[in-house]
Amino acid sequence: MGPSAYPPISAAFCFHWHNLMSTTVRKAVFPVAGLGTRFLPATKVLPKEMLVVVDKPLIQYAVEEAAAAGITEFIFVTSRGKTLVEDHFDHHEELFEALAGRGRLDELEIVRSVVPDGAVFAATRQAQPLGLGHAVWCARDLVGDEPFAVILPDDLVKSETPCLQQMMDAYADKGGNLVAVVDVPREQTNRYGILETASDDGGEGSLVEITGLVEKPTPEEAPSTLSVIGRYILQPDIFALLERGERGAGGEIQLTDAMARLIGAQPLHGLRYRGRRFDCGSKVGYVAANAAFALDTPDLSVRIEAELRDLLETAQRGAPDGAQGN
Ligand code: UTP
Secondary structure: OOOOHOOOOOHHHHHHHHHHHOOOOEEEEOOOOOOHHHHHHHOOOOOOOEEEEEOEEHHHHHHHHHHHHOEEEEEEOOOOOOOHHHHOOOHHHHHHHHHHHHHOOOHHHHHHOOOOOOOEEEEEEEOOOOOOOHHOOOOHHHHHHEEEEEEEEEEEEEOOOOHHHHHHHHHHHOOOEEEEEEOOOHHHHOOOEEEEEEEEEOOOOEEEEEEEEEEEOOOOOOOOOEEEEEEEEEOOOHHHOOOOOOHHHHOOOHHHHHHHHHOOEEEEEEEEEEOOOEOOOOOHHHHHHHHHHHHHHOOOHHHHHHHHHHHHHHHHHHHOEEEEEE
16 A cells, blocks of 8 residues: 555654655664563562563563564663663673683573674663553653664564564565554453454465554454554654553553554554464463473473473373372
């Protein structure tokens, strides 16, 4: 669909419109200021984004995915008590020296590669957890006047081509605003941003034209079962809409509400990405992610598979915990 299908609604939108196709995405925002209430007590002190899947914190998977997609500036939106997230990407000379001194070169390489080559990190604070939209708005000065990506680290995507790279490929073609989307069971629509679509062939890797967006609708009210996951490429015009501070579902300033307002002014597409999303903000998704990533780790897969089979067989036999396993 060509640009003329989306009449600009203001001079500002018009200006960005002409730049939509040409500007590369260099910056990614990582909102990590949520309370993580579904993971208490683990998240009483530990930020949810520092929860570990196999051997890496969620935030590191997110940063690696962004780096693989060409992002060079990494912007964390943090809150009080979330300094561990920034610390994780800090230089740790003592550890480097200790590992080098002991000849632990593999481990040295692992800790060195925590920070992608050439990466620039920045952080800003969200003073109060007023919602995802507000968290993204807090990054406005660090993002400036250019398109940017948003990654929610608790949505972990396992895929051959990193999810954000798939989106960058689609963005190079379509420009505008883009979200990654996936079907969810109808009874779960009240947990996600749900789409209303004009065209959707349902195929993996295909693009969906979005005509409406509703945050956390009830299963009865949901216009579809297609949900937004935590991957976005956005034009900077979103900041003017977030600035209004309008409260949506749950009394929070929602990113999806601001995006819904872009419809008609700028293109908004959903990418049915290839891969599997684990909602690591939920216990089921988090445990499943650990199993899936462990099964895909060469020196763990055989033993993990045996453990999982044994656990399942034991559970099916109804034996008490640990009674049969090794
Ligand atoms: P969630 O909806 O998962 O909220 O936020 P949460 O507070 O992290 O977790 P629960 O629901 O209480 O268990 C989605 C993403 O938006 C960020 C979170 O850090 C997470 O990455 N977020 C949310 C903020 O940065 N600020 C907010 O005010 C709300």
